[in-house]
Amino acid sequence: MSTRTHYARVSHAQRANPIFHTLYLSTGHRYLPRKGPVAFALVFALNEELKCMTHSPSFTLEAVSQLDHGALAALASIREWKNSSNRVNRIPTDILSLIPTHLPAQKDRFHATSVCRHWHGTLLKHGVLWSQLFLMSDIIAHGDDPAGTIPMISPRAHQIRYLEFMEYSWQDIAEFSESNSGQLPLLHTIKILCSEGSHPHGQSAVASPSSSPYFRGSINLEQFVLDFAKLSSLCHFVFPNLTMLQTVEREVYVTGTRETSVTHLRICPTSFSWNTIIQQYMASPIEAVTLSINYPWEKGIQGFLVIQSRTAVVRLGFKVEKICWDDAGLSMSHAEMCCQIFPQALTTIQDHPLLSHFKRLELRHWAVLESLWVELMANKVEELLTVLGPLDKLTIWGCDLRVLLSTFLGNPELEDLE
Structure with a gap:
């Protein structure tokens, strides 16, 4: 089928159906004259699906939802295809991977991941992006569940060099420790900074007993800073190569002994x-x-x-x-x-x-x-x-x-x- 035939059929479909006409204006109108048969095929396929659904007795809200999902997928494909011809997308991967090392601040590195999909996928694999993490407790808005920062960063835990927790409960910290119980060879600094009072999530701020020490895979940890209002024992942590320990604490009870080089x-x-x-x-x-x-x-x-x-x-x-x-x-x-x-x-x-x-x-x-x-x-x-x-x-x-x-x-x- 030629491009001219595609264009004629799509033009007829968009005049006959107002829903498709709106979809056409939002997707293909800017791309069809330039992008050729593939873009025509995407929009035409949606039109065919819409015709089948509108003439079917099972035209329900679920069917409309499926159509909407298909439209979003088509939009994403068209945008990705359009962006692939952009100059910024043509930077070779080996050169693109050097960009994070030349950006001055960590926030600039994260902003760079939003340039396009190609940059996003390449930069997220770079170790310097995960070398320093400052984690604030997830914010709960309108009673919804938090997005969950800790599960999102767990796959990159082995790349972290500096890790700081702010306003987290011990339950969150314990879950992070358990989900990353393997080796964390690059991690050299951990800071846990939790203010006194009720936790934003309504969880208890008191450290509960743990069957095994927290962050036990941090075998090369050198600095540990703990600022917490209620902690029963420093034996929650065992770091064999620790050289600096700082705690801000009202009452710290240390039990047992450990051979460390503090x-x-x-x-x-x-x-x-x-x-x-x-x-x-x-x-x-x-x-x-x-x-x-x-x-x-x-x-x-x-x-x-x-x-x-x-x-x-x-x-x-x-x-x-x-x-x-x-x-x-x-x-x-x-x-x-x-x-x-x-x-x-x-x-x-x-x-x-x-x-x-x-x-x-x-x-x-x-x-x-x-x-x-x-x-x-x-x-x-x-x-x-x-x-x-x-x-x-x-x-x-x-x-x-x-x-x-x-x-x-x-x-x-x-x-x-x-």
């Missing part, structure tokens, strides 16, 4: 299980301890207890905020907040078996305290020195305790920097 550990804010944390990650004798307290903002103070050995450094960070009652006109002063931190830190130093023989102690306190609070701090330091015995070096920054500690300043070198 060189940097930060727990923030304060946890009353510091001793168990230190014992887990510090296997060699402690050489130096630094307690630093400062006042970064008006509402509270923060500090760090840094414990150093030959093989590792553990940095325990903590924060204390002011508590105000407007009706009673009461507030907690900086000195009172400091005295909540100082005894806790010194008790940790005093009670832990690995800290009983260290020889260098450094106390940093960046505030001017009244004599009452200075005396209280001196009493705590005195208790500590009584247990520890002589030090090789004692450094005090910002608070002169020499008068109150004179009986203990025989052997150690005292540096007092105001």
